[in-house]
Amino acid sequence: MDPVAVFGLVGVIGVGAQWIAWRLRMPAIVLMLLAGFVVGPVTGLLDPSVAFGDLLQPMIALAVAVILFEGGLTLDFKGLRDAQKGVLRLVLIGAPLGWLLSALAVHYGAGLSWEVAAVFGGILIVTGPTVIAPLLRQARLKHRPAALLQWEAIVNDPFGALAAVLAYEVISALNTAETLGEAAWHLVLGIIVAVVVGGLAGVGIVQAFRRALVPEYMKVPVLFVTVLAAFAASDFVLHESGLLAVTFMGIIIANARLAAYDEIRRFKEHATVLLVSGVFVLLAANMSMETLALLDWRAVLFVVLIVLVARPLTVMISLAGSDVPLKERALIAWIGPRGVVLVAVAGLFGEQLVKLGIEGAELMAPLAFVLVAVTVVLHGFSLAPLARWIGLAESGPPGLLIAGASRWTVELAKVLQEAKVPVLLADANWWRLRAAREAGLPVFQGDILSEAAEHQVELMSYGLILAASDNDAYNTLICTDLGPEFGRDAVFQLARVKESGRATLPASLGGRRLDCDATFEDFAKRHAQGWTFRATKLTEEYTLDDWRAARPDALLLGYISGSGRLRFEAPKEDRPTTGLRLIAMVAPQEPKDKAPTKKQDTA
Template sequence: MAVESDIGAMAPVMAFALVGALGVGSQWVAWRLRMPAIVLMLVAGVLIGPVTGVFNPARDIGPLMGPMISIAVAIILFEGGLTLNFHNLADAAKGVRRLVFIGAPLGWLTSTLALRYGAGLSWESATVFGGIMIVTGPTVIAPLLRTARLSKRPAALLQWEAIVNDPIGALAAVLAFEVVLVMNTATTVNAAIMDLVIGITVATVLGILAGYGLARAFKRGWVPEYMKVPVLFALLLGIFGLSDYVLHESGLLAVTIMGIVIANANLPSYEELRRFKEHATVLLVSGVFILLAASLDFSALRQLDLRAISFVLLVILVARPLTVFVALLGSGVPYREQILVAFTGPRGVVLVAVAGLFGDRLIGLGFEDAPLIAPLAFVLVAVTVVLHGFTLAPFARWLGLTGADVPGVVVIGGSNWTTAFAEALKKAEVPVLMTDPNFGNLRGARAAGIPTFSGDILSEAAEQRLELISYATLVAATDNDAYNTLVATDLAPEFGRDSVFQVMRAKNDSARHQLPRTLGGRKFGVEETHRGLERMIADGWTFRITRLSEEYTLEDWRAKRPDAHLFARIGTNGAIKLIRKDEEVKPAPDVRIIALRPPGSDEPEQPAPVST
């Protein structure tokens, strides 16, 4: 039961600040604790809303809440469409088409049956709500995929299905509601069908024209760089509003199509736009979840009975698996991936927002069970978010569909010293991948049994073929300083700037050749150029692994090996951290260190064997 609070209405500015702080704060805490962020946001929203009464969106924000959520969902879906580059879909294309063209109608049917026989809703309410339940929630899927680190194809299947089916689910609800409206008003069937066709056509045309026009304007230089994001936002809001005016909720379809068109237009500034939109989406997802959770009405939940539990179980254990298995039958998608997709169906923002909207409309038409739609939607979202938030990663690991348990290292550049370093990483059981545009430079790595990729790490082929989710650290170490800087700068947003390293540049000490801190990667190990490291290996220097203990500490190792250069620290959990010169290293028992040691230093360091 909600706690009655005597706290007065919160100022709108303070309310927005609270929502932002809790949303982003929950995501940061979840990152630190390695927990699903959605779960923490849900808990935070419920605590400040119905539990304590500190924040009441209807009271503190008022009529702005509905439009804010609608615009936020539109921007989230546009960002989702902006990630749907057809070149990146690759071998998941057939599965996605089946999940959309077969899975969406079948999901509508199975969800409607679950609502009718599980929750006990009328056919009219079940049909409208069942259409909304087609969606699986890109606002939930994206954070879960980021945490679970799934393999490329199942991740693509889940992401594309969520994004493409979101507007389809909203439109299915519109269609069902129009039919219900026809049955309960004097509106003709022909008029309802005509409105629906016009709305979908207008949304599709507007999305294509807006995306194509914007891409053309950007390519021809009609919009300066500093205005590209503002122009994009203004056009996005305009297209959403115009399409939504023609047919309610069709704006979701329009902005999704607009995003897809832009994603496949090969814009030079595409990455900057996409990353900015990703940052905006993190803020919007956080805010919307806090708002919806804080708006929860416990009295509405008390209307539910045990049939709500049977409804949720039917959706998770029957409706969703049946839909996926039938849709992917004969698709060529491996059975393990089908199982993962079938039992991963979290619902999110769009479901709650659209369900609340159509629930109110059905109440207006006099359906007695319509007030149950909103609480049923929230219960389904809460259960699926918590369930999949905590089980997706271990379930995917059990199926063998995640990256390595120990985050690995990508080494860019094949040479004698990088091969020696990669061999040490492999011996320490740290996953390592070596890439080089020159096939011959990888000869030594292949002979040592190190996984390799011959090609440019920045190419589309690398993006499609490499499972980079298994790697958390990147080392740019070719003999071309300019290429190293390019790779480190381009991939820093993907790996994290603190996890991208670069071998020292040849002209690093020259003031005329020094680069800004925003370019390139961090230094590590001994401050030597690529040529210098090659010379050290040629002179007999070797990479060695040493395990520290309470009896043999880092200070003991430093005292005995003053000439050695520390390169990396491997924690007790197997995670590796590259070390800069003179950086303080946190010592601990059972921690291993990788160092480059001079010739003639291969004798044991202490009676107990600690080196390999």
């Protein structure tokens, strides 16, 4: 197949698999692996080795480098806080211990030689950050266990690759004329070069951006090229040390507090989605049925030992005596999905060991695929139920975060809380939150965009944001800043005052408007006139048409579905509305709710 057609096919399959996984709420990596196997070994439609030849491995290596750099960009040290000690233990104690236990599982479980076990065991340290992140979002895990899992995955990725490099250098020295001393010096030199190159590249980017030496439109391209250059320079000295260099570079940039940091991070996130899709499809398609046929019952034993013995022992021993509660340790010990770095590095070193004549090295890649598939399916479908069962995740429907405390937002929050919708009121003014505190509502005193909010508010517990302050510009800022994290369809703001013509903001700024199209002043004026918020349940006897006929002037904000999920939109006319609870602001002259009978509301 023509290389251009291969690129198009891989892109469609990879991104398509991620989109289908999002729609079905499934781990995306499973569908990407299945799609790669179908177009590769099963049907023979795609053979990456033939299509790209010798360029295949360099392409995958560069893609993995960008993925790890993006992971390093998320390592903001201020985000550690209460998880710092646990992360250090998981890295300093867990990595060497995990290497040892994984090597034992490879040798005694898979039946491979000690040479292969030493290299493969090092790679098995890694837990895929590109897999962990979406799982944490789906599970709505609490901050500390989520931070422990995410930081462990990102930090251990380059160390796992370096552990494999160390073992490979020793084995290579034993099988060639090179001495162990020369191999050790080569390894130390490579690590030093990786840290120096990554550090210089990171500091150079930070200084260039701060001093405006690079125009805004060129910042992302310059950064991208610098990542590739740093990876290539370090990798030239020691193979695979470039992974450490780009990770270290990402960490420096993440902690430099650059004004363009958010834009850079979002671009890298988008690039990572594309690269992960492509890499997984290419690696899966590059497998052969002959290689897969070499796997036997020992592959099953190997996976069982890694999942049920090596991972739990590593975590429990590493965190023994720490301040991490037992239930958090248990959750972390169980969750350890592998990802793209394991598959890519295992395939690379497997080929290198085969060239050295090491028996069993050809099984590294298929074993890595099996482990990735099993752990992603197993942990992907068990994380959310387990976290809810032991109280480390929100068990109810996602709630609403209201930015801006006022008399009418407090009343709205009270009505939603009575309807079993989790609500949080946030405002920088302590006195504005007084009524909310007296009503027993959860509050956060501070700017919702501040670092304090990031560390003190469990944002994963909230699926919707309503920017309802009396400052239209601030509402727009909140929705613009939190939109990429929550999704543009989940951030709402009040209508702006006198917005028309040239005053209209571009579509890229702000969030969605409520269907009632009311401003802060509209809500405040109606509330002062005695209007109140109501939750009205629709039944077969009291339909949406009945409610509209009885409440022609009401401001309809949205409805609560039968599952308890709040939606800021009018119910669809072509869908059943029985059981829905309408949330609206109604006029004072209307009768109070008594019972869910014909023509009546239920509070």
